[in-house]
Amino acid sequence: MENMIEFKNVHKWYGKLHVLNDINLEISRGEVLVICGPSGSGKSTLIRCINRLEEIQKGEIVVNNTPVHDKTVNLTRLREDIGFVFQQFHLYPHMTVLQNITLAPVNVKKMSRKKAEAIAMEKLEQVGLTDKSGAYPGQLSGGQQQRVAIARGLAMSPEIMLFDEPTSALDPEMIGEVLDVMVNLVSEGMTMCVVTHEMGFAKKVADRVVFMDEGKIVETGKPDEFFDNPKTERAESFISMILTH
Amino acid sequence: MMAFYFSRLMEIFPFFLKGLWMTVQIAFISLFTCTVLGFFLGIFRSGQNRFLKWFIGVYVSFVRGTPFVVQVFIIFFILPEWGIQLEAFPAALLAMAIMGSAFICEIVAGGISSIPKGQWEAAASSGLTMTQQLRLVILPQAMKVILPPLVGQYVLLIKDTSVVSVIGVMELTRVGWVTVVRIPEGLMVFSLVGILYFVISYPLILLSNYLERRMAV
Numbered sequence A: 001m002e003n004m005i006e007f008k009n010v011h012k013w014y015g016k017l018h019v020l021n022d023i024n025l026e027i028s029r030g031e032v033l034v035i036c037g038p039s040g041s042g043k044s045t046l047i048r049c050i051n052r053l054e055e056i057q058k059g060e061i062v063v064n065n066t067p068v069h070d071k072t073v074n075l076t077r078l079r080e081d082i083g084f085v086f087q088q089f090h091l092y093p094h095m096t097v098l099q100n101i102t103l104a105p106v107n108v109k110k111m112s113r114k115k116a117e118a119i120a121m122e123k124l125e126q127v128g129l130t131d132k133s134g135a136y137p138g139q140l141s142g143g144q145q146q147r148v149a150i151a152r153g154l155a156m157s158p159e160i161m162l163f164d165e166p167t168s169a170l171d172p173e174m175i176g177e178v179l180d181v182m183v184n185l186v187s188e189g190m191t192m193c194v195v196t197h198e199m200g201f202a203k204k205v206a207d208r209v210v211f212m213d214e215g216k217i218v219e220t221g222k223p224d225e226f227f228d229n230p231k232t233e234r235a236e237s238f239i240s241m242i243l244t245h
Numbered sequence B: 001m002m003a004f005y006f007s008r009l010m011e012i013f014p015f016f017l018k019g020l021w022m023t024v025q026i027a028f029i030s031l032f033t034c035t036v037l038g039f040f041l042g043i044f045r046s047g048q049n050r051f052l053k054w055f056i057g058v059y060v061s062f063v064r065g066t067p068f069v070v071q072v073f074i075i076f077f078i079l080p081e082w083g084i085q086l087e088a089f090p091a092a093l094l095a096m097a098i099m100g101s102a103f104i105c106e107i108v109a110g111g112i113s114s115i116p117k118g119q120w121e122a123a124a125s126s127g128l129t130m131t132q133q134l135r136l137v138i139l140p141q142a143m144k145v146i147l148p149p150l151v152g153q154y155v156l157l158i159k160d161t162s163v164v165s166v167i168g169v170m171e172l173t174r175v176g177w178v179t180v181v182r183i184p185e186g187l188m189v190f191s192l193v194g195i196l197y198f199v200i201s202y203p204l205i206l207l208s209n210y211l212e213r214r215m216a217v
């Protein structure tokens, strides 16, 4: 299968802290990868490297045949293909939902406003929020904001969607509505990389689970194998910890 | 006697209006240049380039740490040393631009850094260039923080124009000085000067108060 994202011996340090320690990882087109691990293990750092929100000090990351950290890389071009969903949503508070979603298509893709709005409404329908197109982010619940953030990412028609703990900032009763939207994306064949501790989601749709600890990938496996029969002790204690939560 | 001086003062009132006009010119040209320069500097001050940040920081500290009247003298006396002959008027404009832009730089940089990092990251992730991130996402939000102190700074800048009287620019304060020699009613003369300053700065004070209230919500 064709590789969409490839990490080759990637290292990253924050001062003395070795946050990414020799990461090797291949994600193929259409694959859904779940990344989990204890707090501070480098999960966010890892996926933020994929669209170059973070620099790396050693190794190489190739996305869609583009070397991400190459000096000459066209960042705008690279990021057009990669949607990113943050734990804290980061919607633009001074813009309506519709403006949030059309901003990049109009300014990056140079799409006409009319076409961008048509696409935005399509994506809002996909996340079940057509009636909120004129609302401001501050008027929405957390779950609604996160669904808008997903629609905003999708409006650029990316080939890859990255999610960094998309449900961790939500009240429990809103987690389901966001996960449902993500599950639907999987059925569209989107390549997805999701940092999450939602075991149900992982078991339902993930092709692979990657377990990180102290900047390293400690274990990789099919979700059922990983969660039911972890090979390493560290993964085992981590899983029992999220189960008791 | 008072009445006599008052009628003398009214006779030369057109002279005051000329001074007022000069003050208004210096003030509004300076507000414009200081705003443009200040935003430019403020944006780089809150940016990524370490050297530029440091350099602008030094510039701002120097301007903030020395009296404006001294800055005016330095510019007026140092430029001829370097072979640049500046009349009092352009020298005054230059001094105002240097001083005002430093203060506005700090206001702008403060406003920009008040916006959470996540806003930059969300905008960057969607493919917007650095300039687009700033123009479309960051500045529109930062303006809420920037605007009230910016207008307050405008009022200060208008009042600071009086300092350039020391190098002979015939603006309001200098007109006061010149007049008081002929009409020795200092209180009367400088009350008139004060009233004329107030006429230009008061609308801005009202605007500043209004913005303060509006942005607070």
Ligand SMILES: Nc1ncnc2c1ncn2[C@@H]1O[C@H](COP(=O)(O)OP(=O)(O)OP(=O)(O)O)[C@@H](O)[C@H]1O
Pocket: A014, A017, A019, A037, A038, A039, A040, A041, A042, A043, A044, A045, A046
């Ligand atoms: N900008 C930074 N400067 C210095 N250290 C950082 C920075 N960002 C992250 N770190 C450190 O790097 C390590 C990995 O951080 P990262 O955010 O990738 O962890 P994580 O696995 O996402 O954790 P969490 O589950 O809490 O989100 C942590 O120890 C963190 O404190």
Ligand SMILES: [Mg+2]
Pocket: A043, A044, A045, A164, A165
């Ligand atoms: Mg994280």
